[in-house]
Amino acid sequence: MTTQQVVAPEYLFFEAERERQFITGSEAVREAIKRANVDMAISYPITPQSESMHLVGDIYAQGYLKEYFRGESEFAVMSAVAGAAMGGVRVFTATAGPGTLRAFEVFPTWAGARLPVVCAFMTRGINSPLTIQPDTIEMAFLLDTGILMFHAESAQDLYDMILKAFVIAEQTDVHIPVGVFTDGFFVTHTREEVATAPADLKLPPYNPYSAPVPVMDMENVPVRQMRDPFVMKSNFISYAAHASWQQEILAAQERARKHVRRYLGGLLEAEHPEAAVLVVAAGTAVSQGREAVAAARREGLEVGLVKLKSLRPFPREELRMLGRQARALIVPEFNRVGWLAREIKSVVEDTTKVIDAPRVFGGMTMPPELILAQIRRCYA
Amino acid sequence: MSKGLFKISPGFEDVMPAEYKELVNNGPYGKDLGVSDLGTFKELIEEHPLCAGCAEALALRLILASLPNSEDTVIVGSTGCSSLLFPQVAVQNIHSLFGNQNAVATGLKRALRLRFPDKVKDVLVIAGDGATVDIGLDMVMQSWFRRELITTIMLDNEVYANTGGQESGMSPQGAVLHMAPLGKKFPKVNLPEIAREAGCAYVATISPALPRRLGKVVRRAILVAREIGPSYVQIFCPCPTNFKWPSAQVLQKIRDRQKEGIFKVREYVSPEAEAYLAGLEVVKQHDEEQ
Ligand SMILES: Cc1ncc(C[n+]2csc(CCOP(=O)(O)OP(=O)(O)O)c2C)c(N)n1
Ligand code: SF4
Numbered sequence: 001m002t003t004q005q006v007v008a009p010e011y012l013f014f015e016a017e018r019e020r021q022f023i024t025g026s027e028a029v030r031e032a033i034k035r036a037n038v039d040m041a042i043s044y045p046i047t048p049q050s051e052s053m054h055l056v057g058d059i060y061a062q063g064y065l066k067e068y069f070r071g072e073s074e075f076a077v078m079s080a081v082a083g084a085a086m087g088g089v090r091v092f093t094a095t096a097g098p099g100t101l102r103a104f105e106v107f108p109t110w111a112g113a114r115l116p117v118v119c120a121f122m123t124r125g126i127n128s129p130l131t132i133q134p135d136t137i138e139m140a141f142l143l144d145t146g147i148l149m150f151h152a153e154s155a156q157d158l159y160d161m162i163l164k165a166f167v168i169a170e171q172t173d174v175h176i177p178v179g180v181f182t183d184g185f186f187v188t189h190t191r192e193e194v195a196t197a198p199a200d201l202k203l204p205p206y207n208p209y210s211a212p213v214p215v216m217d218m219e220n221v222p223v224r225q226m227r228d229p230f231v232m233k234s235n236f237i238s239y240a241a242h243a244s245w246q247q248e249i250l251a252a253q254e255r256a257r258k259h260v261r262r263y264l265g266g267l268l269e270a271e272h273p274e275a276a277v278l279v280v281a282a283g284t285a286v287s288q289g290r291e292a293v294a295a296a297r298r299e300g301l302e303v304g305l306v307k308l309k310s311l312r313p314f315p316r317e318e319l320r321m322l323g324r325q326a327r328a329l330i331v332p333e334f335n336r337v338g339w340l341a342r343e344i345k346s347v348v349e350d351t352t353k354v355i356d357a358p359r360v361f362g363g364m365t366m367p368p369e370l371i372l373a374q375i376r377r378c379y380a
Numbered sequence: 381m382s383k384g385l386f387k388i389s390p391g392f393e394d395v396m397p398a399e400y401k402e403l404v405n406n407g408p409y410g411k412d413l414g415v416s417d418l419g420t421f422k423e424l425i426e427e428h429p430l431c432a433g434c435a436e437a438l439a440l441r442l443i444l445a446s447l448p449n450s451e452d453t454v455i456v457g458s459t460g461c462s463s464l465l466f467p468q469v470a471v472q473n474i475h476s477l478f479g480n481q482n483a484v485a486t487g488l489k490r491a492l493r494l495r496f497p498d499k500v501k502d503v504l505v506i507a508g509d510g511a512t513v514d515i516g517l518d519m520v521m522q523s524w525f526r527r528e529l530i531t532t533i534m535l536d537n538e539v540y541a542n543t544g545g546q547e548s549g550m551s552p553q554g555a556v557l558h559m560a561p562l563g564k565k566f567p568k569v570n571l572p573e574i575a576r577e578a579g580c581a582y583v584a585t586i587s588p589a590l591p592r593r594l595g596k597v598v599r600r601a602i603l604v605a606r607e608i609g610p611s612y613v614q615i616f617c618p619c620p621t622n623f624k625w626p627s628a629q630v631l632q633k634i635r636d637r638q639k640e641g642i643f644k645v646r647e648y649v650s651p652e653a654e655a656y657l658a659g660l661e662v663v664k665q666h667d668e669e670q
Contacts, residue, residue, distance in 0.1 A: 039494055042487065066494050071483065072522040079476065079483035079519070083456070086474055086484075087491025105477055208495075216472045217492060218381045218452050218501065 001063040004202040006037070009167045012203060013160070013263065018195035025187035028155040028194050029094065029120055030055035032162035033064070036118075037202040039089035040067040044077045046099040047132045048184040049122040053094055074099035078106035078119075085115035088208030088215040090166060093117070096184060097124030097131075100138045110177040111146025111249050114213045116169035116206070117177040119147075120162060123283075124184040125362060133363020134184040136283060139311070140339035142179065146249045148256055149312040150264070151282040152182040156194045157309075164263040166203060172210050174256045176249060181311075183284040183334060186365075257313050267315035272297075272304035276327040277378045279371060280319070282308040282340060285332045292371035303375050308340070316347045323348030328355055328378045332371050336361040381409070381451045399426055403470055409451040415595030418445050428465040433627020435617035435634065436461055436508075436535045438588040443506065443533065443615075444469065446595035448602055453502040454492070456485040458516065460508035461542045461619075462535055479516030481505045482523035485530045493529075502602050505532045509550035510540045513569045517549075524578035524610045531605040532612045533598070534571065537619040545622030552642070557622075572614055572646060581609030581653040585646045587616040589634040593645065603660060604653045611653075616643045 007016070012035065023031070029052035033041065041060065043053035060068035067089075071077035074095050084091040095103060100121060110117050121142075125135035142149065150165065152158040158180065165178035182188065208215040260267055270278075271293070279289040286307040296303045306322060306329075308315060323329060323344075331341040331354060341356030348354060355378075358370035388396055388404055396404075402422040413421055424444040430437040440462060447453050450471055457466050459478040466473045476484040485505045492501040512520055512534040520532060539557060540546040547560035549569040556563050575583045582604040584597040594615065601611035616637070620630045637643040649657065 076483040076519050079480035080487035083484035083487025084491040087488040089491040216454050222470050222472045
């Protein structure tokens with residue numbers, strides 16, 4: 001292992017000279033974790049995530065992490081991750097599809113306990129019938145768990161978002177978990193050029209005393225934390241305490257906006273945002289959208305592209321503004337339910353402008369021609 | 381915990397709650413106290429909402445009085461009657477979910493070992509029988525397989541008490557309970573035996589009807605889990621509310637069950653744990669006093 005030097009996050013993200021590597025998405029996860037100064041990672045195999053957690057195991061063996069092990073199931077791993085985060089260490093894990101659903105009960109408790117866990121979700125379809133194919137349907141289930149959700153289009157995004165996720169999650173005014181999502185196989189198993197900071201640099205260590213809730217290490221005075229135990233009693237105080245706690249988690253998500261803008265350069269990115277027709281997408285659907293937009297513009301059609309990077313917090317205001325001036329918002333998605341179009345409809349003023357198509361699912365790739373056909377229809 | 385931390389800031393003496401002042405001035409932190417000292421110090425547990433006569437509450441009180449290192453102990457609990465009591469306990473504690481307590485404790489223990497390599501931080505799991513032997517059995521056993529250095533305590537009240545008295549894996553065979561309207565079809569799960577086979581270095585069964593023995597067992601279990609391997613304590617504390625016994629009769633019921641041979645006090649200590657405990661002078665002395 002190269003000896004690493006701690007540098008400021010800003011330096012690591014924006015200033016350090018980057019080197020280019022031709023790597024897979026899974027390897028991009030490894031590169032991010034190498035530089036993230038992670039204390040502990042806990043793993044469990046599930047395709048297409050497995051390889052990324054093997055690689056994290058390899059860098060543990062090289063000394064980049066202090067602790068790493070395989071748990072017995074996704075539910076147990078997410079629970080162990082919770083325990084580790086409550087014990088005050090920086091912790092990482094990853095999951096996919098059915099594993100995500102098996103662990104589901106834990107995600108809202110991560111947020112509720114204000115744990116700055118970073119988890120990579122390599123999305124995949126949900127059984128049954130059995131599938132190991134890419135599909136973003138699991139994201140629909142996670143939207144309201146309280147975790148922050150970033151969606152990577154490429155291995156480059158995956159590297160950047162994972163590294164930045166730790167810094168955003170650990171802000172005292174945020175301090176809730178971040179899920180970094182990427183579309184299984186399309187990103188995890190394909191190779192692209194990824195620009196990474198030098199491997200001899202790493203983030204500053206996590207300071208557990210920056211948490212807005214006490215770390216469970218008995219180094220603080222053990223106040224009776226729930227002197228009037230709010231979930232346990234049926235009285236007005238308990239209802240009010242529980243409700244205000246839930247609102248506080250939402251408020252933490254809101255407070256994350258400024259940090260997401262600062263570190264990810266915005267909750268969304270737009271090319272030709274002034275165009276009358278906009279393709280609005282997240283994840284790898286952005287890449288197909290980009291192809292379609294380029295083809296349409298060659299035909300002389302006025303089209304723009306909007307890439308959503310953060311789904312929680314959701315770029316509400318940004319989309320409302322874009323929705324005001326555009327004539328149509330085309331939302332291509334890699335899932336059956338069209339959850340992204342639903343989300344967009346929930347914020348734009350005129351929902352009839354939102355075209356919730358095309359959609360592919362069950363692992364199919366999206367032919368850019370399908371998006372192009374929608375664009376042409378808007379001009380027909 | 382640095383004991384210096386645990387004091388009241390000057391000028392705030394008057395406004396602090398009475399029981400907090402008592403805890404600072406007369407609490408058990410940093411002192412070698414045990415069950416036989418009960419009544420001479422401010423206990424870690426404050427008023428709690430468990431039923432009158434609850435044997436589980438009594439067991440918890442005894443456990444808390446026996447912690448060898450209360451100033452550096454973190455408890456991981458689970459959903460169930462005991463989780464109503466933990467908010468009133470003055471050591472840091474985690475309410476996990478239902479059944480995932482040993483997985484949470486695994487992460488916690490490993491994190492504390494990373495952060496405090498030179499300090500003893502005891503991690504103790506305390507959960508009901510439903511949480512331990514039914515929904516959480518997988519994670520309980522897997523933590524033993526992995527030889528996690530944690531102590532697992534099951535509060536065996538023989539029923540899912542908090543949800544109104546449903547059959548659990550620890551209910552007696554034949555017992556007619558909610559969700560077992562024709563009586564339970566299989567015997568109590570033999571978890572102590574499983575614990576031993578699964579790698580626990582120390583296993584014991586005990587009840588709050590034997591308070592001093594209970595204190596000794598808990599202490600030994602925690603000490604073994606510091607160095608040697610996982611430990612498991614099963615505390616027989618049947619639920620008077622759901623079995624519809626007058627609350628004053630609980631201890632008698634436990635003694636009757638012991639006489640009938642249905643409940644047995646047992647202790648298994650692995651040879652390594654035995655040697656380790658024998659080497660600890662403090663334990664020997666303490667045990668003799670009990
Ligand atoms: C996943 C899940 N399933 C069910 C419940 C409902 N529940 C709460 S407490 C409890 C029973 C607990 O029984 P046990 O572990 O034996 O503890 P006791 O209440 O008897 O002390 C159940 C089923 C829950 N909280 N979470
Ligand atoms: S229901 Fe039973 S176990 Fe629960 S608090 Fe009451 S007596 Fe104790």
